[in-house]
Every structure is written in C-alpha cells, then in structure tokens.
Amino acid sequence: MTTFAELGVDQDIVDALAARGIIDAFPIQEQTIPLGLPGQDIIGQAKTGTGKTFGFGIPVVQRLGLNPEPGVKALIVVPTRELAVQVYEDMDMLTSNRSTSVVAIYGGKAYEGQIDQLKAGAQIVVGTPGRLIDLNNQRLLDLSNAAEVVLDEADKMLDLGFLADIEKIFQKVPAVRHTQLFSATMPGPIVTLARRFMSNPIHMRANDPDEGLTQANIRHLVYRAHALDKDEVIARILQAEGRGKTVVFTRTKRAAQKLVDELGDRGFNAAAVHGDMSQEARERSMAAFKAGKRDVLIATDVAARGIDVNDVTHVINHTIPDDEKTYLHRAGRTGRAGRTGIAVTFVDWDDLHKWALINRALEFGQPEPVETYSSSPHLYEDLDIPAGTKGRIVTAPKAQKSDAPKRDGGGKGEGEPRRRRRRGSGSDAGSGSTDAPTRTEDAPREGDGSGTHDGGGKEHHDGKPAPRRRRRRRGPRGPREGAAGTA
C-alpha cells in the first residue's frame, strides 16, 4: 500500500483524508494521481467501490493553483443529482483545509443558493448537465476558465441520453484543458468516442483483465422469479438477521413507488428514490438511508451508479437490469471498499434472455465450477430461502444448472478472487491492459490538449473492517430465527 503523501498529495489534503481515517491509497488512486497531478488526460477504470472519486478529485484540487484565471476553474459532471451531492461532499472534504470553495449545481432545487455560491467565487463546480447548461445560458456560470474537466460515470455521460449536453459543455470549457473520464465500465466504442474530447489520454485500468469486472467480494445469487411472490421473498430477505442496509432496484418509477408502499404496509423501514419524486423528497430518502433511519432503499436506476453508502450488505434486483453495465453498477452499491456484499437478482419468465446476455457478458460462467463464495451466480429453478436462514441466503444446489463440480466455501471467508478469462462480450472491456497503463492512441480532438486532469471515483473506505451492523431485524410479521452474518 502506498500512502497519499507518497503519491505527491499536498499535506493539507493528506490531513483532510487522515481526519476521516483514510491513509492508504487504493490501486486506482496509486495509478491515476501521479498522472493526474502533472496534467495527463486519463480514462480511469476501476471496479465499483474502489476509490475512483479521489483518483480524479485530488489532482483537480491541487491543480487549481496552476490556473491564474479567475472564476470557476474545475468542472465535474455527473449523471444524477444525488451523485452531484455526494461528489460535492467529497470535494468539499478534500478542500477542507484550504480556501478553495466548491458548489453543487443541479436541478430540482432553488437557483438562488447555487447562484450565490457562484457569485461568491466557487472554484470547483460539481453538477448535472441540465442545470449547468441552464446557468451557463443565463450567463450565471462561466466555464471559459474551467481547465479541469471530469466526467464521472463517463460512459453514462457519453451515452445517447447525455451526449448532446456533454458536447455542448465541452464547447464551453477551454480547448486547452485537463480532461479526466472515470467509470467502472468503459465499453470500447465509448472509449473511442471519448478520445474526441481528450488529448493523448491514457487508459488506466486498476483491475486485472483476467479478473473480469465483477467485484470478488460480492456474491451473486440469481433466481427465476416465475411462480414466485417476489414481494414475499424480498420481505423475507429483509427480515434476515445480519442484514445491514439493502437497496432494491426496480425497472420503473411506478414499480418503485408500489414496492415502497407495499413494504411500508408490511411494516418495513423503507424509503424510495426515483424521478417522480420531488428533489426534496429524494434527498430526504437518501439522507435517511445513509443515516440508518431507513434501512431499505427502493430505487430506480437513478441510484444505480456511484452512490456510496458504506454499509449496504444486500442489493436486490426486483427487476433484472437492462444490461450488464447496469447490473455491475447496481450490484456495486454493496461490497464497497473491501467489504463483502450480496446481490440477488430475480429473473422473470420474460427476462431469461436478458439474463443470458448479462451472464455471458460478465462471464459469470454459469457452467463453470464455483470456486468460492465470490462471484459465481447460478440460476435456480426457484428460490428457497428457509425461514430460519436469516442473513445467509443459502443457494439451493438441487436446482443448480451447472454440471461442473462445485467447490464452494459456502459463502464466507475470503475467497480467493476467482480469475476468469475475460474476452469478448464484456461491455467493460476496455482497450487497456491491466497492470500496465495502456496508452490509447492519439485521436483528433476538437480543441487542443494541454489538459488538466483529475480523476477519481468516489468510493473510499477508511481501511477498517466493515462495521457489521448487527442490528437485529425483526420482521414486521415476526422475527425469524436463523444464522446471522451476511458475510
């Protein structure tokens, strides 16, 4: 492990991190900070929950001093409002020992406070595209000196739904700038597209390519959901002892609302977050979930990316995600910063094909041997969670489809991260190699490239073992007995 000080991080930032118990840098940080500090353009790719935010954020903060121009000097663009708040908080923490001020610019909120902070001289702006462009159009946000530009969840930002806005934003920032793109997933075509906005970017991957993209410390369980009362099963999982916080993902806003109402009727402590809610209600839900006042969060994919709540033990896909990228990001809400987690997915009858695609893309290798508790999902005929099995979801071998011998540690302990060949359909497959930074070829770029950079992902940990929540959860309809411990 390398300390942040050894990476060239300024003492005041080292101190700010230390105040939060953060001393050692994660691999993606070791890789990108030394490159970002001198202004190298970076495409930073690392698994969920491994510290990307500081990977870009620290260089951004330290490079501000190199920019003599007034006004906003750095722009960090993210796909959701909640992520804007979170990244804002991280940047605010990093700058807590210096005068640099940070502002979050996103929709659904009053303009006034945001405008005031801009006028007061905010130097780092973290925001979502719509409001950023809105304020820029109103000449209330000048981006012409923002020589540090970051796209967090970069592949999402360059996706069709956001691309036009991102192109607009890139037209407003200096042509000579430092550009950093970070995400856990970076499909090849997106990397190609990304080069257009960068100058001689280096594609850094913190993970071993043989290892695939899934987190070794997340256990994946997949169940067919036909003839299954999903709400009932979810309720049972939520009653499990040893369960910490849980995020349940649905495909639609309506389904999320319906489920949170249903669980509320059953007496669960659930909160929802989706786009049909007021921003105020969304933030209330997130705050309550983070604070532990609510221990179940029912969400649409608005919460699939980046959101960092450090004691989420379970992610439940009430509805299967659309693609393998979304699967990875959703599952990545647990198992962060070295902790373990469980991802449960229900596959409806009509979604078997979707599951097959995800299974193949992520190389879960259903037919392969199961080596450890780690990342090997299996599709079962049905779900069988014995009533007394709190906290430990037992896989039902009877229905196992695999014909390969199964060696399984049972769900516990530090399984050796299993190595898989990865090749082919993995959407995340980047073009880079793992242990060595891969230099992507130069590509024509609009503008120029002197670049500022910064990069990072948000997830960090304090290096301490996961504080296991052993709150005993008692189901609304009566506690169930069982073994405890999710990990």
Next chain:
DNA sequence: AAAAAAG
C-alpha cells in the same frame, strides 16, 4: 422501452 437530466 425506461430512466435520467432544465422548468
């Protein structure tokens, strides 16, 4: 097709 993101 859904969700997200300006109001």
